[in-house]
Amino acid sequence: MSTRLPTYRELGIPVPVFGLRKHALLAAAAVSTLAFATSASAQDAGGELSEVVVTAERRSENLQKVPLSVAVISAETVRAAAAGGDDTLLSLSGKVPSFYAETTTGRIFPRFYIRGLGNIDFYLGASQPVSIIQDDVVLEHVVLKSNPVFDVQQVEVLRGPQGSLFGRNTTAGIVKFDTVRPTQTLQGRAQATYGSKNTFTFDGGIGGPIVADKAAFRISALYQHRDDWVDNTFAGASADGTVTPKKDAMGGFDEKDVRAQLLLTPSEQLTVLASAHARDYEGTSTLFLRNALVKGSNDPVAPRDRVAYDEARNNPQAYKTYGSSLNIAYDFGPVTLTSISAYETSDGYSRGDTDGGAAANFGGIGFGQSMGQLRDLDQYTQELRLASNGDGRLKWQVGGMLFDSEDLTDFYQRAYFLNTAARNPNNYVRLKNINMSWAVFGQASYRVTDQLTITGGLRQTEDTKKTKLIQTANTAAGVVTYTGRRYVRLSDSKLSWDLSALYQVNDDFGLYARVAKGFRGPTIQGRSAVFNADFTTADSETILSYEAGFKSMLFDNTLRLNATAFAYEVNDIQLNGNDSNGNGVLFNADKAKAYGLEADAEWRPIQNLTLTGGVSLLHTEIQDKRVYAQVCALNGIVVCTVENPTIKVGANTFAQIDGEPLPNAPKYNLSFTARYDMPVGEDGKVFVATDWNVQGYTSFVLYKTQEFTAKGNFEGGARIGYAGGDGAYEVALFARNITNEKNLKGVIENYMAAVYNEPRIVGVSLSAKLR
Numbered sequence: 001m002s003t004r005l006p007t008y009r010e011l012g013i014p015v016p017v018f019g020l021r022k023h024a025l026l027a028a029a030a031v032s033t034l035a036f037a038t039s040a041s042a043q044d045a046g047g048e049l050s051e052v053v054v055t056a057e058r059r060s061e062n063l064q065k066v067p068l069s070v071a072v073i074s075a076e077t078v079r080a081a082a083a084g085g086d087d088t089l090l091s092l093s094g095k096v097p098s099f100y101a102e103t104t105t106g107r108i109f110p111r112f113y114i115r116g117l118g119n120i121d122f123y124l125g126a127s128q129p130v131s132i133i134q135d136d137v138v139l140e141h142v143v144l145k146s147n148p149v150f151d152v153q154q155v156e157v158l159r160g161p162q163g164s165l166f167g168r169n170t171t172a173g174i175v176k177f178d179t180v181r182p183t184q185t186l187q188g189r190a191q192a193t194y195g196s197k198n199t200f201t202f203d204g205g206i207g208g209p210i211v212a213d214k215a216a217f218r219i220s221a222l223y224q225h226r227d228d229w230v231d232n233t234f235a236g237a238s239a240d241g242t243v244t245p246k247k248d249a250m251g252g253f254d255e256k257d258v259r260a261q262l263l264l265t266p267s268e269q270l271t272v273l274a275s276a277h278a279r280d281y282e283g284t285s286t287l288f289l290r291n292a293l294v295k296g297s298n299d300p301v302a303p304r305d306r307v308a309y310d311e312a313r314n315n316p317q318a319y320k321t322y323g324s325s326l327n328i329a330y331d332f333g334p335v336t337l338t339s340i341s342a343y344e345t346s347d348g349y350s351r352g353d354t355d356g357g358a359a360a361n362f363g364g365i366g367f368g369q370s371m372g373q374l375r376d377l378d379q380y381t382q383e384l385r386l387a388s389n390g391d392g393r394l395k396w397q398v399g400g401m402l403f404d405s406e407d408l409t410d411f412y413q414r415a416y417f418l419n420t421a422a423r424n425p426n427n428y429v430r431l432k433n434i435n436m437s438w439a440v441f442g443q444a445s446y447r448v449t450d451q452l453t454i455t456g457g458l459r460q461t462e463d464t465k466k467t468k469l470i471q472t473a474n475t476a477a478g479v480v481t482y483t484g485r486r487y488v489r490l491s492d493s494k495l496s497w498d499l500s501a502l503y504q505v506n507d508d509f510g511l512y513a514r515v516a517k518g519f520r521g522p523t524i525q526g527r528s529a530v531f532n533a534d535f536t537t538a539d540s541e542t543i544l545s546y547e548a549g550f551k552s553m554l555f556d557n558t559l560r561l562n563a564t565a566f567a568y569e570v571n572d573i574q575l576n577g578n579d580s581n582g583n584g585v586l587f588n589a590d591k592a593k594a595y596g597l598e599a600d601a602e603w604r605p606i607q608n609l610t611l612t613g614g615v616s617l618l619h620t621e622i623q624d625k626r627v628y629a630q631v632c633a634l635n636g637i638v639v640c641t642v643e644n645p646t647i648k649v650g651a652n653t654f655a656q657i658d659g660e661p662l663p664n665a666p667k668y669n670l671s672f673t674a675r676y677d678m679p680v681g682e683d684g685k686v687f688v689a690t691d692w693n694v695q696g697y698t699s700f701v702l703y704k705t706q707e708f709t710a711k712g713n714f715e716g717g718a719r720i721g722y723a724g725g726d727g728a729y730e731v732a733l734f735a736r737n738i739t740n741e742k743n744l745k746g747v748i749e750n751y752m753a754a755v756y757n758e759p760r761i762v763g764v765s766l767s768a769k770l771r
Contacts, residue, residue, distance in 0.1 A: 047558055047604050047606070047607045048556065048557040048558060048604075049553070049557055049558060049559075049560050049602060049604060051063075051064075052064075052072055052560075054066060054070055054072060054156050055156070055176070055178070056068060056070045056156060056158050056176075057165065057443070057445075057455075058165055058385070058387070058397065059387070059395070059397075063551075063562075064510060064551045064552075064553065064560075064562075065502065065504075065510070065551075066502075067453070067455055067500035067501065067502040067512040067513075067514055068158065068159075068160065068500060068512070068514050068547070069158075069159040069160060069547055069549065069564040069566070069598065070156055070157065070158055070159070071096035071097065071099070071156070071157045071159070071600055071614075072096075072154055072155065072156055072157075073092060073095055073096060073154065073155040073156075073157070074154055074155075075152050075153060075154060075180075077095060077673075077691075078091075078092065078149060078152050078155060079152075079191050079203055079767075080689075080691070080717070080719065080734070081095065081691075081717070081736075082201065082203075082224075083191075083193045083195075083201065083719075083734050083736060083761075083763070083765055084193070084195055084199060084201075084734070084735075084736035084737075084758070084761030084763065085193075085195070085199040085200075085201050085224050085225070085226050085253075085761060086736065086758050086761075087103075087107045087110065087146075087148070088148045088149045088150065088222075089101060089110045089145075089146065089148070089149060090102070090103060090107075090110055092155065092175075093693075094669050094671055094693040094695060095614075095671060095693070096157050096600065096614055096671070097598035097599065097600055097614040097615060097616035097669060097671070098114055098115045098116075098157075098159050098596070098598045098616040098618070098669070099112075099113070099114055099157050099159075099175070100112070100113040100114075100118070100664060100665075100666060100669070100695075101113070102664060102745050102746055103286060103746075104122055104286050104288075104746040104748075104755050105122050105285060105286055105350060105352075105372075106283065106284065106285040106286045106317050106350055107146060107253065107255070107281065107283055107317075108143055108146045108281065108317060108319050108348065108350060109122065109124075109142050109143065109146060109350070110142075110145060110146050111128065111142075111664075112128060112130035112132070112145075112172075112175060113130065113172065113664050113665065114129075114130050114157070114159050114160075114172040114173035114175075115159055115160065115172060115173070115566065115568070115594060115596060115598075115616075115618065115665075116594055116596075116618050116620040116661070116662045116664075116665030116666075117129045117130070117171060117172035117173075117543075117570070117594075117662065117665075118130060118172065118662075118663075118664055118665075119574070119576060120576055120663050120664060120700075121525070121576040121586070123525055123527050124141075124142060124143070124372045124374060124409050124411075124527075125141075125142075125407075125409060125431070125433050125467070125524070125525070125526065125527075126142055126523070126525075126576075127140075127169055127520060127521065127523045127574075128142070128145070128169065129169060129170070129171040129172040129520050129541075130170075130172045130173055130174070130175060131162070131166060131167075131169055131170040131173075131174045131175075132144075132145040132174075132175050132177070133166070133174055133175070133176045133177070134147060134149075134177045134179070135177070135178060135179055135275060135325065135327075136325075136327065136340050136383075137323075137325050137340065137342040137344075137381060138166070138167070138381060138403070139344065139379075140169070140379060140403070140405055140435070141344075141346070141377055141379060141405060141407065143319060143321070143346050143348070143374055143377065144321065144323075144344050144346060144377070144379065146319075147257075147277075147279060147321060147323075148222055148224075148255060148257055148279070149177050149179075150179075150203045150205075150220060150221070150222035150257060150259075151179055151180050151189070151203060151204065151205035151218075151220035151221075151222075151259070152177060152178070152179055152180070153178045153179055153180050153181070154178055155175065155176065155177055155178075156174075156175075156176040156178070157173065157174075157175055157176075158173050158174040158175075158176065159173045159547075159564075159566075159598065160172075160173055160514070160516060160545045160547055160566065160568070161173070161496070161498070161516040161517065161518030161543050161545050161568075162174045162516075162518070163459055163461075163496025163497070163498070163516065163517065163518030163519065164441060164443055164457030164458060164459045164496055164497060164498045164516070165441060165443060165457060165459070167401060167403075167437070167439050167441075167459065167461055167496075168437065168439075168461045168463050168494070168496070168518075168519055168520060168521045169520050169521060170518060171518045171519065171520045171541065171542075171543040171570065179220065179259070180205055180207075180218065180220070181218065181261065181263065181273070182207045182208075182216035182217050182218040182261050182262070182263035182273075183207065183208065183216060183218075184208075184209050184212065184213060184216055185208060185209070185771075186206075186207075186208030186209070186770065187206070187207060187208060187769075187770060187771055188204070188205060188206030188207070188769070188770035188771075189204060189205060189206075189767070189768070189769045189770070190202065190203070190204030190205075190206075190767065190768055191203050191204065191765060191766070191767035192204075192765065192766050192767075193734070193763055193764065193765040193766075194763050194764055195734075195736075195761040195762055195763025195764070196760070196761050196762050196763060197226050197227055197229045197251075197252075197759070197761065198225070198226065198227040199224075199225065199226045199227075199761055199763065200223070200224070200225045200226075201222075201223065201224045201225075202221065202222065202223040202224075203221075203222050204220065204221055205218055205219065205220035205221070205259075206218070206219055206770065207219060207261070213265065214264065214265055214266060215262070215263065215264050215265070216262075216263045217260070217261065217262050217263070218260075218261045218263075219258070219259070219260050219261075220258070220259045220260075220261075221257065221258045221259075222255065222256070222257040222258075223255065223256055223257075224253065224254070224255040225252075225253070225254050225255075226251070226252045226253055227248065227252050228248040228249055228250050228251050228252035228284075229248055229251045229252065229305060229759075230248070230249060230250045230251035230284075230287065230304075230305050230306065230307060231245070231246065231247050231248065231249060231305065231306045231307070232245060232246050232249040232250065232307055232308065232309050232314060233245050233306060233307070233308045234307075234308040234309055234310045234357075236310065238310035238311050239310075239311055239369075239414060240310075240311050240312070240313055240369075243309075243310055246314070249314045250284045250287070250307075250314040250315050250316075251284050251287070251305075252283065252284060253281070253282065253283030253284060254280075254281070254282050254283065255279075255281050255283070256279070256280045256281070257277065257278065257279045257280075258277065258278050259275065259276070259277040259278075260275070260276050260277075261273065261274065261275045262274045262275075268331075269330055269331045269332070270328075270329070270330050270331075271328070271329050272326070272327070272328050273326075273327040273328075274324075274325070274326050274327075275324065275325045275326075275327075276322075276323070276324040276325075277321075277322070277323050277324070278320075278321070278322050278323075279319070279320060279321040279322070280320050281317075281318060281319050281320070281348075282316070282317075282318040283316075283317055283318070284314070284315050284316065284317065285315045285316070285317040285350045285351060285352040286315075286352065286746075286755055287307060287315060287356075287755070287756075288352070288353065288354070288355070288356035288748050288751070288753040288754075288755065289302040289304070289307065289356055289753055289754045289755075289756070290302075290355060290356030290357035290748075290751045290752065290753045291356075291357070291751070291752050291753070292356075292752065292753060292754035293640075293707045293708075293744075293747065293752040293753070293754055294707075294752070295639065295640060295641060295707065295752070296641055296706055296707070297706065297707065298706060298707050298708070298709050298710065298711075298744060300742060300744050300754040300756065302754060304742060304756045304759060305759075307353075307356075307357065308357050309353040309356075309357065310353070310357070311353050311369040311414065312351050312352050312353040312354075312369040312371075313351065315351060315352045315353060316349075316350075316351055317348070317349065317350035317351065318348050318349060319346060319347070319348030319349075319350075319374070320346065320347060320348060321344065321345070321346040322344075322345050322346075323342065323343060323344040323345070324342065324343055325340065325341065325342035325343075326339075326340070326341045326342075327339070327340050328340075331389070333389070334388065334389060334390070335386055335387060335388055335389060336386070336387050336389055337384070337385070337386050338383075338384070338385045338386075338387070339382075339383070339384050339385075340381070340382070340383045340385075341381070341382050342379075342380070342381045342382075343378070343379070343380055343381075344377075344378075344379040345376075345377060345378050345379070346374060346377045347374050347375055347376055347377065348373070348374055349371060349372065349373040349374070350371065350372055350373075351369065351370070351371040352369065352370060352371070353369055354369055354370045354413075354748070355748075355750075355751050355753075356748060356751050356753035357751075369412075369413075369414050370411070370412060370413045370414070371410075371411070371412040372409065372410070372411055372412075373409065373410040373411075373412075374407060374408075374409055375407075375408040375409065375410060375430075376407060376408045377405070377406075377407040378405070378406050378407070379403075379404070379405040380402075380403075380404045380405075381401070381402065381403050381404075382401070382402045383399060383400070383401045383402075384399055384400050385397055385398070385399035386398050386399060393446060393447040394444065394445070394446050394447075395444070395445045395446075396442070396443065396444040396445070397442065397443050398440075398441065398442040398443075399440070399441055399442070400438070400439065400440045400441070401437075401438065401439045401440075401441070402437075402438050403435070403436065403437040403438070404435075404436050405433075405434070405435040405436075406432070406433070406434050406435075407432070407433050408430065408431070408432055408470070409430070409431050409433060410428065410429070410430050410431075411428070411429050411431070411527050411530045412427070412428050412530070413427045413428075413530045413531065414427075427472075427530045427531065427532070428471075428472065428530070429469060429471065429472045429482075429526070429527070429529045429530045430469075430470040430471040430472070431467055431468065431469060431470065431526040431527070431529075432466075432467070432468045432470050433465070433466070433467050433524075433526070434464075434465065434466040434467075435463070435464070435465050435466075436463075436464045437461060437462065437463045437464065437521070438461070438462055439459055439460060439461040439462070440459070440460055441457065441458065441459035441460075442457065442458055442459075443455065443456070443457035443458075444456060444457075450504075451503055451504045451505070452501065452502070452503050452504075453501070453502045453504075454499075454500070454501050455498075455499070455500045455501075455502070456497070456498065456499045456500075457497060457498045457499075458495065458496070458497050459495070459496040459497070460493070460494075460495050460496075461493065461494055461495075461496065461519075461521075462491065462492070462493040463491065463492055463493075463494075463521030463522070463540075464489070464490070464491040465489070465490050465491070465521065465522060465523070465524055466487070466488070466489045466490075466524075467487070467488050467524040467526040467535065468486065468487045469482070469485075469486040469487070469526065469529055472529055472530075481532050482529050482532050483532070484528075484529060484532075484533065484534030484535060485534055485535050488524050488526075488535050488537060490521075490522035490523075490524060490537060490539075491522070492519075492521060492522050492539070492540045494519040494540060494542065495517075496516075496517055496518045496519060497516070497517050498514060498515065498516035498517070499514070499515055499516075500512060500513065500514035500515075501513050501514075507553075508552060508553040508554065508557075509550065509551075509552045509553075510550065510551050510552070511548075511549075511550050512548065512549060512550070512551070513546075513547070513548040514545075514546075514547050514548070515544070515545065515546050515547075516543075516544075516545045517542065517543070517544050517545075518542070518543050518545070519540050519541065519542045519543070520540060520541045520543075520574060521540055522537065522538060522539050522540050523537065523538045523574055523586055524536075524537050524586075525537065525538075525576075525585065525586040528585070536585045536586040536587070537586055538574040538575075538586040538587060538588050539572055539574075539588050540572065541570055541571065541572045541573050541574050541588070542570070542571050542572065543568055543569070543570045543571075544568065544569055544571075545566065545567070545568035546566065546567050546568065547564050547565065547566035547567075548564070548565055548566075549562065549563050549564030549565060550562065550563060558603065558604045558605065559601060559602070559603045559604075560601055560602045560603075561599070561600075561601040562599065562600055562601065563597070563598070563599035563600075564597070564598050564599070565595075565596070565597050566594075566595065566596055566597075566598070567593075567594065567595040567596075568593070568594055568595075569591055569592070569593050569594075570591060570592045570593075571590070571591050572588045572589075572590070572591070573588065573589050573590075573591060573592045573622070574586065574587075574588060575587055575588070575589050575622075575627075575702065577629040577630055577702055585630075587627070589622055589623075589624040589627045589657075590623055590624035590626070590627075591622075591623050591624065592620060592621065592622050592623065592662060593620070593621050593623060594618065594619060594620040594621070594662075594665075595618075595619055596616060596617050596618040596619060597615075597616070597617045598614075598615070598616040598617075599614065599615050599616075600612075600613075600614045601613065601614075608676060608677040608678065608679070608685075609674075609675075609676050609677075610674070610675050611672075611673075611674055612672065612673050613670070613671060613672035613673070614669070614670070614671040614672070615668070615669070615670055615671075616666075616668060616669045617667070617668050618665060618666065618667055618668065619661075619667070620661045620662040620665045621659060621660070621661060622657050622658060622659065622660050622661070622662065622702070623658060623659070624657075624658055625656070625658045627656070627657055627658065628647060628654035628655060628656050628657065629654060629655055629657050629701070629702040629703050630652060630653075630654055631646065631653050631654065631655045631703055631749070632701075632705070632707075632708075632749035632750055632752070633652060633653055633750065634750045634751070636651040636652070638653050639750070639752055640705045640706070640707045640708065640749065640752065641705055641706040641707060642655050642703060642704070642705055643703075643704040643705065643706070644656050644657065644660070644703045644704050655702075655703035655704075656703075657702045657703050660699070660702060660703060660704055661699055663699055663700055663701055663702055664698060664699075664700065665698065665699075666695045666696045666697070666698045667696040667697045667698070668694075668695075668696035668697075669693070669694070669695055669696065670692075670693070670694040671691070671692070671693045671694075672691070672692055673689070673690065673691040673692070674689065674690050674691075675687060675688070675689040676688050676689075677723075680722070683724060683725055683726045684722060684723065684724040684725075685722070685723050686720075686721070686722050687719070687720070687721060687722075687723060687732075688718075688719070688720050689718065689719045689720075690716065690717065690718045690719075691716065691717050691718075692714065692715070692716040692717075693714060693715055693716070694712065694713070694714045695710065695712070695713040695714070696711065696712070697709060697710070697711045698710045698711070698713075700744075700746055700747045701747065701749060707747075707752065708747045708749060710743065710744045710745075713741070713743040713744070713757075714741060714743075715737050715739075715741050715743065715757065716737070716738050716739060717734065717735060717736045717737070717738055718734065718735050718738050719732045719733070719734045719735075719765075720732060720733050721733060721765075727769065728768065728769055728771075729766075729767065729768040729769070730765075730766070730767045730768075731764070731765070731766055732764070732765045733762075733763075733764055733765075734762070734763055734764070734765055735760065735761070735762045735763075736758070736760065736761045736762075737757065737758060737759065737760045737761070738760065738762075739760070740759065740760035741757065742756055742757070743756065743757040744756070745757050
């Protein structure tokens with residue numbers, strides 16, 4: 001029989017989130033025909049899998065009873081993936097079906113994709129169709145989306161449009177992070193790791209009562225460090241002055257984060273959760289390795305530990321972020337009123353050698369360096385929600401949401417054309433971006449019979465964006481040459497909705513179907529002004545999505561197997577390409593269509609052995625014969641193998657992208673893990689664990705090439721250790737990217753430049769719990 005976990009309401013905490021401990025494991029041949037996704041649960045002594053509780057519909061519910069595709073990543077999985085100092089967000093890529101993440105701008109700008117939908121734009125003001133929510137607070141700006149995850153309870157990935165409950169810009173789905181909250185008993189946990197390249201991490205939290213049954217606290221912290229390990233071999237004069245070769249010049253980072261929470265329960269009806277957090281990060285922006293790709297091949301040839309950068313002063317980046325939230329809930333008996341107020345602020349910069357090497361070494365052509373600087377970002381959000389209580393046939397919730405974000409952003413770009421008379425020393429623009437949005441929403445769920453439940457939701461949203469050019473100049477000549485627009489305002493109002501049905505055949509098997517409509521608000525790309533080009537814009541995109549699947553508990557609750565088939569169509573899809581300067585350009589294509597399958601499972605075939613795995617199969621296709629994308633050209637010469645029909649516009653070459661897949665949309669993804677525990681004495685065990693991920697054909701650009709693709713990328717990790725005191729402490733050896741794969745993760749087309757995954761890190765970890 002499954003063990004039921006208490007809800008947050010029963011614990012008197014206003015945000016209902018509970019995660020469950022999961023043991024990792026290998027998806028063996030017995031399940032290889034239907035690989036399954038990593039999920040999270042606890043097992044009792046008899047080998048049964050326990051109930052997984054999620055808040056995908058903003059209530060605490062059994063994962064198996066939620067009529068939409070949800071995957072859960074446990075806290076243990078999150079910490080194991082980041083043990084080698086990897087970015088805590090990017091390290092989750094591929095851990096569940098249909099979820100992918102990457103970056104070409106370093107740790108401060110991750111990009112997320114669900115079911116192939118995402119945004120490859122590297123602009124600091126870019127919008128993404130995957131929403132990030134941490135502790136019920138939406139993080140909209142790309143820098144805020146990079147806030148690290150630490151002292152986490154669990155992660156939920158909601159696949160498909162989530163517009164009814166979570167608003168615009170969720171056409172692809174949501175990644176929802178819930179942290180460990182204060183409790184009325186003294187509890188703590190910590191994990192420290194040390195590995196190669198002098199990599200050190202600490203992730204921990206401690207808390208307990210201040211006044212019994214009235215006030216409690218929790219303090220959480222994250223620290224990650226890695227020494228610089230990439231050599232810069234360039235020697236000579238540059239726009240930044242004389243550069244001398246330097247060993248271990250870049251590649252390192254220091255990530256420091258802290259969070260404090262205070263839970264007040266002055267009465268049985270009222271709960272108040274206050275939270276504040278701070279981040280201080282210094283590190284290295286993404287390293288572009290010029291000519292790492294050779295025409296006709298997608299096999300990268302450049303070493304990952306050596307570059308020849310003449311500019312950008314070894315690619316530094318640094319950001320500071322602060323935030324706070326206040327979650328107040330009052331239980332009136334039949335209903336609960338919840339208010340969530342939040343504020344986030346951030347500033348920092350990222351600088352990089354854009355062309356991936358010294359221009360003089362590559363025919364004298366290239367954009368030497370670029371820098372984006374976020375001078376001041378302020379985001380305010382306010383949500384009010386009234387929800388019914390109890391387990392009656394009808395459950396409902398209604399609410400409203402206000403969102404206000406404003407920032408000042410600077411862009412610098414130096415171009416270097418040694419073999420021409422044209423010079424573009426250091427262009428600069430300052431932009432003011434404003435995004436305001438409001439919404440009202442409601443959802444109702446009705447249990448028609450003991451087996452059939454119907455759920456529907458509606459949300460009306462208005463989204464307004466404004467971009468104003470505050471300042472522009474050529475800093476060398478002091479002459480303003482920009483003649484484009486200096487102010488653009490876009491606004492749209494849309495209705496999002498969803499309708500689902502769940503039919504519970506029996507206690508262990510359920511069928512569900514869901515149809516949902518969502519939208520992503522209009523977008524403005526102001527960075528174009530740095531090249532003296534006019535702003536580019538994209539109108540709202542809308543999505544209509546269909547999915548159906550089953551959720552099951554089999555073999556006496558030792559196997560959890562869930563699967564979903566889906567199809568969607570995005571109208572006026574927002575895409576990002578390059579103009580003749582290599583600058584990002586926004587545009588709308590007519591539509592994109594996709595269909596696929598995702599399945600996930602967790603199996604405990606024998607006591608002490610847990611197996612999980614996942615599979616996603618995906619086909620995406622852009623449909624618009626009018627749309628062409630700028631291809632890989634340098635000084636007017638196409639440098640890669642383009643397999644689409646092309647046209648010439650002046651000196652530039654454009655490829656037709658009709659029929660091409662969406663970028664960064666893997667055709668398949670396989671994940672599998674294994675853990676085996678061998679009991680030692682009364683309260684100890686030796687364990688062996690491993691996890692692997694395989695990624696199918698993925699194109700990094702809008703057009704078809706032989707070079708800018710990946711196929712069969714794989715990466716694995718392993719742990720072996722001892723856990724004692726009934727889980728009170730653990731010592732382990734670990735390895736991330738154990739085979740030291742050099743996987744292609746991104747490209748800069750004009751320069752045949754490659755972006756790689758993280759290197760192999762081998763080390764030791766120590767963890768402990770206070771309970």
